[in-house]
Amino acid sequence: MRGQREDPTRMDRTSYTIFRPYNPSSGQRSDRSAGDRLRHRQKVREAIRNNIADIIAEESIIGKDNNRIIKVPIRGVKEYRFVYGDNAPGVGQGGDQEPQPGQVVGQGDQSKQPGQAGDRPGIDYYETDVSLDEIIDLMFEDLELPDLERKRLRQLEVEKQFRQKGFRRKGIRVRLDKKRTARSRLKRKKASQRKEVPAGLSKRFPFHRDDLRYHHSVNDLRRESNAVVLCIMDTSGSMDTMKKYLARSFFFILYQFICSRYQNVEIVFIAHHTEAQEVTEEDFFHKGESGGTFVSSGYNKALEIINQRYHPALWNVYVFHCSDGDNFDSDNPAALKAATELAQSSNLFGYGEIKPLGAGYYGSSLIQLFSQIEAANFQTIQIHRKEDIWTSFKTFLAKDRAREDAA
Amino acid sequence: MQHNLTTLLTMDYTIHDLEDWNSRILQAVHQVGLDPYPQEFEICDHEDMLSYMVYSGMPSHYPHWSYGKSFEKLKTLYDYGVSGLPYEMVINSNPSIAYLMRDNSLALQILTIAHVYGHNDFFKNNFTFSATRAQYTIETFKSHANRARHYVEDPSIGLERVERILDAAHALSLQCRRNLSIRKLSAEEQLENKVQESHPPADPFGAIHRRPEYVSPDFNKVPLYPEEDLLIFVRDHNPHLADWEKDLLTIVHEQAQYFIPQIETKIMNEGWASFWHKRILESLELPQNLHLEFIVRHTQVLRPTPGGLNPYHVGMKVWENIEKRWDQPTAEEEKEYGRRNKSGTEKLFEVREVERDASFLRRYLTEELVRELNLFEYRTRGNEQVVSRVADDQNWRQIKETLIQNVGTSTIPVIKVEDSDYNNNRTLFLRHYHDGRDLQLEYAEKTLQYLHQLWGHEVALETFLDSRRSLLSYSDNRLAIKNAS
Structure with missing residues (x-):
């Protein structure tokens, strides 16, 4: 090989070919797309926030594991151009078998075909991996339990972040306190000078690592009010799979919201048909029952629990009820009475009526009946579709703000 | 070390x-x-x-x-x-x-x-690369990068505004001239052409014919001739753009032009x-172990992708076929085209210089090759792609035509600026040169939105939707579709 390399004619031709060897450190140093990835990530988050109603409508979210990664379809980070639509034919190569006219060769997304990537619109989905936690953070960023009052024997801890507390010599860049850093440099400079240096002779006196001062901040815990949330769900026979699914989705979001924002909120689950009973979280989200419907039974159970354990004088009480409104007529007066009482003893009583579209119009509605209740903290809402869940949820929690605005 | x-x-x-x-x-x-x-x-x-x-x-x-x-x-x-x-x-x-x-x-x-x-x-x-100024490529891209970064870091501009311009510019960047070896006429030359055209054609019997009526051309129309470089047109004709915005449009346009030959x-x-x-x-007479691996790799790269189109495979087959037909023409071919005056190799080098994908396939993709490559045409029906034609006697030409429509810049709709003062209200009027393929509406809407953002006034695009002449006009944050009667 050596001999060949020294062949003069060869030297002449290879002389201008340059081989640059691999430089392992350059790869680590220059992660050149980092900035663009970050910006893209921010846009994705923005898009998620704008599409949260759709994401929640995805069945896959209803579950328990907060670390679970879910695929989120996103609109809004697409790059648009003028492209041809569906009536533009394409050409492909057949494999081992002869293609036959009428044979199906592909599904939907044409852009996946090699050789023509990028010149056709892909399917609308751009999927990204997001953990459920991340979504919940985004969802609940600006929501709170409404009308939270200060009650005695406060327990509920509200995390108020970043109270400033002193200074440290170590820290992250963004917390650098420039003024103090400059001052400590001056101190060190003065201390190092034994006698006055004549003007003009002063040497550069750079910052030293020891000069750096950083803000220190601590997470601040404050005890706030006590709160309990009562979730009442209709589990009667008229609640079909779809209705139950909608109700559970609603409660699941509520549950996630409370868990993520408040550390010590009590949650009580009540399932009712003609009778009501307090159930565990597991049963509430996963078990089905059947039978007729006495809404009043659920309300009375709730009242009973409130009186026994969560006296309104000490507790902020939030009651949410989901039902299809298909109550036995004979129970209506009792239900009305119990609902009125519940509204009196709670900060907020939300009733969500689940009427899937196309589920028939025979069902009666409790909303009409409840319109007689005049309490300001009573709120009814109808949920028709999966997409309504998020809006109805926000409506419930935004209630006090709306009222304040009106006032 | x-x-x-x-x-x-x-x-x-x-x-x-x-x-x-x-x-x-x-x-x-x-x-x-x-x-x-x-x-x-x-x-x-x-x-x-x-x-x-x-x-x-x-x-x-x-x-x-x-x-x-x-x-x-x-x-x-x-x-x-x-x-x-x-x-x-x-x-x-x-x-x-x-x-x-x-x-x-x-x-x-x-x-x-x-x-x-x-x-x-x-x-x-x-030839398509002759206008790309290869000796300056690295420096040009570096200069583009520095300028764009400079705008991002300028506190009076910032990332968000730069991004807004870049988003819009990227959407329109491929709407530019396709054949860069054809010189773009200057404004004066266009004017001259317009004057030339307004004169009646030379007529040897002018003495006995009625003199055609002279129609004075509209010299006030901007552009005089339909303009393909959308970004450049907007840059030059929207006086409200700041210098840095114009510069970003130039950058994106120049980069798109650089890549057009590679697409082509x-x-x-x-x-x-x-x-x-x-x-x-x-x-090279590789040692056996290397040679075996070479064969494996070569086959992997060159194998056809069923359902798709492997450019390596298709391209190489056509090149090999050219060489073969020029080196050993069949008696039939000799009869049809006369004696070859070039060797296979000479022909290869000639073709490498003067063709691009569309012309290359049009001239050298023979019926025999269409069959050998097992090409078929598919159309979208509902959510599926269905084979519509296979390579038989009646259909191979049509498959070839469709293939040519799907290579190079033929995959980008031709859209030109026709008038920048449409209806006398500074509406930018564009025409889509429709070739049977409709625009994808959602994408068209969003792209028009970007153009509207850059132009600052209404933009209107004439196209065909389901064989009906339609006018998509974008203003006030919404798209209006008018079907022309």
């Missing part, structure tokens, strides 16, 4: 091996008559390669979130093993720069180096490089 050591530990070859092989390959390259730019190779790892892919191989490139997006996408595909990485990447510059993957085996590197010279030769000699010659270019890497490696 340390670097060399790592290199030794992780690779089954050294840089010196590569240099030795390179000199042998170069000799072969010159022997077969290829004429490349000087070549530089850089050995990189897979992360580097991903980055180069995202930024089109450029050592420096202006930032934009879309590159972050494609990086994430490529990385996910790569990490999950859905798709591998290319063995190499070459950029059209003088000297040409190519990146070789560190983890590839020696046989693969040899194949790749030969392949790179094929591309390099094509860049240097194909994908099949030819890949076919050419594959054709020659095969020839060159066969001439």
Whole structure:
């Protein structure tokens, strides 16, 4: 090989070919797309926030594991151009078998075909991996339990972040306190000078690592009010799979919201048909029952629990009820009475009526009946579709703000 | 020294091996008559390669979130093993720069180096690249990057506003002139042409014919002739754009122009490089183990992708067919075209210089090849692609036509600015030169929105939707579709 390399004619031709060897450190140093990835990530988050109603409508979210990664379809980070639509034919190569006219060769997304990537619109989905936690953070960023009052024997801890507390010599860049850093440099400079240096002779006196001062901040815990949330769900026979699914989705979001924002909120689950009973979280989200419907039974159970354990004088009480409104007529007066009482003893009583579209119009509605209740903290809402869940949820929690605005 | 050591530990070859092989390959390259730019190779790892892919191989490139997006996408595909990485990447510059993957085996590197010279030769000699100013490529991209970064860092401009312009510019960047070797006429020349055209054609019997009525051309119309460079037109005719906005439009336009020749010659270019890497490696008399691996790799790259279209495969088949038909024409062909006055090789080099994908396929994709490549045409029905034509006697021409419509810039709808003062209210009027393929409406709407943002007034696009002449006009944040009667 050596001999060949020294062949003069060869030297002449290879002389201008340059081989640059691999430089392992350059790869680590220059992660050149980092900035663009970050910006893209921010846009994705923005898009998620704008599409949260759709994401929640995805069945896959209803579950328990907060670390679970879910695929989120996103609109809004697409790059648009003028492209041809569906009536533009394409050409492909057949494999081992002869293609036959009428044979199906592909599904939907044409852009996946090699050789023509990028010149056709892909399917609308751009999927990204997001953990459920991340979504919940985004969802609940600006929501709170409404009308939270200060009650005695406060327990509920509200995390108020970043109270400033002193200074440290170590820290992250963004917390650098420039003024103090400059001052400590001056101190060190003065201390190092034994006698006055004549003007003009002063040497550069750079910052030293020891000069750096950083803000220190601590997470601040404050005890706030006590709160309990009562979730009442209709589990009667008229609640079909779809209705139950909608109700559970609603409660699941509520549950996630409370868990993520408040550390010590009590949650009580009540399932009712003609009778009501307090159930565990597991049963509430996963078990089905059947039978007729006495809404009043659920309300009375709730009242009973409130009186026994969560006296309104000490507790902020939030009651949410989901039902299809298909109550036995004979129970209506009792239900009305119990609902009125519940509204009196709670900060907020939300009733969500689940009427899937196309589920028939025979069902009666409790909303009409409840319109007689005049309490300001009573709120009814109808949920028709999966997409309504998020809006109805926000409506419930935004209630006090709306009222304040009106006032 | 340390670097060399790592290199030794992780690779089954050294840089010196590569240099030795390179000199042998170069000799072969010159022997077969290829004429490349000087070549530089850089050995990189897979992360580097991903980055180069995202930024089109450029050592420096202006930032934009879309590159972050494609990086994430490529990385996910790569990490999950859905798709591998290319063995190499070459950029059209003088000297040409190519990146070789560190983890590839020696046989693969040899194949790749030969392949790179094929591309390099094509860049240097194909007519479509003649306007790309290859000697300034790296500097141009660097200057673009610096300017864009400068605007991002300028406190009076900032990332968000730069991004807004870039988003819009990216959407429109490929709406530009397709054949850069045709000179763009200056404003004066266009005016002159207009005057020329207004004169009646020379008529030898003018004495006995009635003199045609003179129609004075509308010299006030802007543009005088339909204009294809959308970004440049907006830049030059929207007085409200700031200098930095105009500069960003220029940057995006220049980059798009740089890449148009590569879009235009994908099949030819890949076919050419594959054709020659095969020839060159066969001439090298590789030791057996290397030769076996070469055959395996070569077959992997060149195998047809059922349902799709492998440009390497299609391109190489056509090149081989040209050589064969010119070297050993059949009696039938001799009868039809007369005696060949060129050898196969001469013909190859001529074609490499003067064609691009559309003309290449139109001239040299024969019926025999359409059959051999097993091409078929498909159409979208509902959510499925269904085979509509297969390569038989009646249909092969149509399949060829469809293929030509799906290569190079024929995949980009032709849209030109016709009038910048439509209805006398500064509406920008565009016409889509419809060829049977409708625009995708959602994309058209969003793209018009971007154009509206840049133009600052209403924009209207005339096109055909379901065979009806329609006018899509975008203003006040919404799209209106009017069907012309």
